[in-house]
Amino acid sequence: MTKSQVTSNTELWRLIGSRRSPYVRKVLILAEELGLAGRIELEPIVVSFRKTEPQPLNPHPLNQIPTLIAEGRPIYDSLVICDWLCSVAGESGASYMDSDRGRHDMLIRHALAQAMMDTEMKLYSERSRSGDGLNEYAQAYTIRLGRGCDALEEQAGDWQDRPFDIAQIATAAMLSYADLRLGHLGWRDGRPGLAAWFETVSARPSMRATEYQT
Template identity: 35%
Template sequence: MKLFFAAASPYVRKVLVVARERGLDERITLVPAAASPVARNPEVVAHNPSGKIPTLLLDDGTALYDSRVIAEYLDAIDGPRLFPAAGAARWSALCLQSLADEMTGAALLMRYETVLRPEQLRWAEWTEGQKAKVLSSVAQLEETWLEALTGEITIGSIAAGCALGYLDFRFPTIGWRTGRDRLAAWYETFAVRPSMQATAPTA
């Protein structure tokens, strides 16, 4: 399998963590692929019309995207583990993944607004709106999701760990740990997992 990736992408990281947790990382060839909202990568577009990463090419040439689909595909190889099969546990894991992915998406929009958009066109209120989404999501992780986070590892806890790691990477001054000691303690434990250490983002 081939994975179009960028080392700084939190969505790519989520897929790579899943691959390592499932022992599949050696079956995936990483293909560097720069991608941005204003400069799509033609090599990726040939397989994924959005041009977004991660995009996974299977051995038969089939393309899978986005990170949620790729992660579930990898988890289904030799039997699902990180995606609960059914019932309340499944919906909990999927909802937690969605919360984390939306938080990640808001953080990426902040990044695009403050780095990619020309300074004279930047919209401060837009950035603050995305920041508010990030912080309210972090608050809900602390207030509602700690039991799910501290239980058996799932796609939800992986997505949350990658989202918080992205905040540390791109927005170290955002202060997500302030007043959230339990969440911070969970993250410090989760962040030292070999799969997280091996996939730490780089610029």
């Protein structure tokens, strides 16, 4: 089965989310890499930190995205969905959830990218609430993201020759979200290794197929 082909007897999985979410994009990039994108049907919903009422489409108790509906049950969060997709893919999916230096190495690198996504969400929400001026919260989030990018710069030169795994996928989704929403960060400045790595991975078909919708 190709990435775009789905047979008539193949179950479609519903992915509850937004095309503007880095967490959703992480899942979609991996699905493209695994050849499973054709089995996923994205059901877009509007998300907001201020919305508290239950959303009929999303069974997540906290309304978080993404949520995957597969085999009659909800699966969340994004890392669990990715792990589940890799298990469905079998042997071809194993390398994405591990690394040549061990699974914990991959999980630690993923944890940094995920924490930076969380911080991006807080920064974007704060700037949307208070305007473009950087209040003390926005300043703190900006500083934290800068430190995260510095740490990624130390690692990125080593990534060019290593397999594309879920930690790199999460990092790519996070940095591309910074380009979409937080251009003022200038994350490429003074970080040539990270910028070069990002330029290389951005050319992958999985990245091109999952670009954020503005």
